[in-house]
């Protein structure tokens with residue numbers, strides 16, 4: 001049976017299913033005939049982003065709330081995709097205790113409930129930027145791990161992997177640990193703590209200069225969310241994935257200055273770019289991963305060219321601008337990056 005057909009009739013819990021990756025995963029699962037329970041407290045997501053499809057049950061709540069956990073595990077999920085997280089680096093620097101509670105304790109609770117209720121599979125969402133530190137050789141491979149991490153988020157995302165290993169070894173819970181790299185695509189609402197791509201598109205559509213925190217020569221391995229979802233769907237059913245960690249990336253390096261130029265051109269934004277100070281936790285000048293292990297284990301094959309993925313994302317912004325614009329959450333002075341830009345340009 002094809003791995004996609006295996007979701008038909010399955011009950012699947014997606015924590016963080018209103019978020020950037022989770023909303024896309026929820027849609028794909030529902031379209032494959034799964035009954036999807038989304039548990040999300042909407043702390044960094046919008047209700048409108050949860051796909052309204054038959055088979056999707058939305059439960060608003062915190063993964064730390066035992067009542068909500070009992071509610072969703074009462075549905076007896078076969079598979080748990082745990083994506084809810086306190087996102088991401090800068091947010092965790094600003095709020096380290098909440099980061100530990102959600103990413104540490106929250107993940108532990110999900111693992112406990114999953115083990116107790118005997119789920120068939122638990123898929124954790126690990127993070128490439130959290131595991132490898134900033135001095136690993138490129139392309140990043142799974143064997144290399146660093147204890148020199150540069151934000152509380154990186155520490156707690158690694159902690160989640162370590163808890164997964166414990167539950168796998170001690171309780172034989174069938175865990176899988178995909179390590180995501182710079183996901184982007186439709187479904188990610190811009191905001192103070194969000195990633196560079198949605199924020200650049202948002203600012204460019206508003207005719208603002210794109211703030212580059214560094215020299216612009218920094219690179220990232222941007223991975224289209226559709227390719228990430230494909231990796232997740234494989235991770236959720238294939239036997240070969242059990243107990244394993246593997247990168248889900250695109251194996252393509254793109255510099256931030258090239259990204260900014262592409263977005264400004266595609267949106268006809270004439271405001272250009274503006275350079276601002278590098279954030280202290282942002283210690284990675286280059287990010288490029290190898291997906292050899294995922295290719296071998298689960299047949300993962302990221303296939304979306306960056307230009308196409310960017311085009312889909314910009315189209316999503318145009319199509320949903322009336323929802324996106326009021327939902328974009330930026331703190332006082334828009335964001336830490338733009339705050340500095342504002343100061344610099346005065």
Ligand SMILES: NC(=O)c1ccc[n+]([C@@H]2O[C@H](COP(=O)([O-])OP(=O)(O)OC[C@H]3O[C@@H](n4cnc5c(N)ncnc54)[C@H](O)[C@@H]3O)[C@@H](O)[C@H]2O)c1
Nearest residue numbers: 016019020021041043044045062063084085127180182183
């Ligand atoms: N986006 C990336 O590039 C990337 C890279 C590496 C790892 N990841 C991981 O992938 C997962 C999904 O990332 P994303 O980009 O979709 O982020 P996201 O912030 O869009 O999604 C996380 C979701 O979790 C929800 N949430 C947060 N705290 C919660 C809580 N206490 N209880 C219930 N729900 C809660 C948020 O409202 C949000 O909908 C996260 O675990 C993240 O750490 C993402």
